Amino acid sequence: MLDALIRVYALARKEFLAILKDPRSRFGLLVVPLIQCLLYGYAASFDLDHIPYAVLDQDRSNASRALLAHLEGSRSFNRVGDLRRVADIERYIDDQRALIVIHIAPDFSRRIDSGGSATIQVIADGRNSNTAAIALGYVSAIVDAFNIDWAKRRSLVDAPIQISPRAWYNPNLETRWYMIPSLIGTLTLLQTLMLTAMSVAREREEGTLDQLLVTPIRPTEIMAGKALPSILVGAVQASVIFALARFWFEIPFSGSLVMLYAGLALFLLAAVGIGLVVSSATATLQQAMLSSFVLAMPFALLSGLTTPVANMPPVLQYINAINPLRYAIEITRRVYLEGVGIDHLIPDLWPLALIASAALVGAISMFRKSL
Structure with a gap:
């Protein structure tokens, strides 16, 4: 029994020393959790500030x-326009200059001054159902405060103002309408980044990369051969998610398939380029997998999938320009x-085209230097 414990201790000590001696492992154990904690603390907030x-x-x-x-008078709102x-x-909703628009009818004051009730229309951008619902809740709370103050000063019983909410592009503010189309890019990134990052690292770890290098195939052709399968897998996965959104969840598709796949093509090139950079910079399959997870989490967290980018600190918004x-x-x-x-x-x-070009050029350059 004592001998078994000694062997277990020796093996555990060896693994622990191996982890601490590897700079990448030390970075993953100490720095990455700190960065992720800071990102969650600042970016993953469902509170809205300065709602336009x-x-x-x-x-x-x-x-x-x-x-x-x-x-x-509320710090949660920022008035960006007076419409005529x-x-x-x-125009303001489509261009995303305003998250909500408040429409006050011409007979508003006449109705509440006479002791009756008036309705104001609040139009919200429903493309982000969670944000729109929170913003409408903020407006309702402020209107309730106005009702209490108005009724108290005029000794009224009924609330003078009623809200008529309306959400564009997502009338019922269903979360799946906002979330599932976003998963087309999110899930595709995770799979594509992982597959591409492991491609060159696997060849290097298994010793087959040297065999490729003695063939007439050029380094650029090797990178292209590694990229194409990942792009194909990503396109198939995006198509499956799109089919589920359209036919299983019955979310209406309002646009053009050509435009959708043109944008996804640029995105896949950018994701594959980043994956090849990771693959060229790592020596083992384990390092490639860890690096992929390290990149995927900030990408997803800062993407605007769950919280609006405009609600993040300015520093994170600048960093997010390369996401x-x-x-x-x-x-x-x-x-x-x-x-x-x-x-x-x-x-x-x-920006997607710029990121894809920079990532692919950087991956080819790093791969040549690693040879």
């Missing part, structure tokens, strides 16, 4: 100004739910 909203006040009375003063026409609402999943999720949501064309997708397409 616009106002269409067709009444322009003291009562309507008093109601809007309650919104402006109903047609302006669509390909952020642009992929934006493209899939806008094409799937809105049906936008290429003119609205250019701000997301060109």
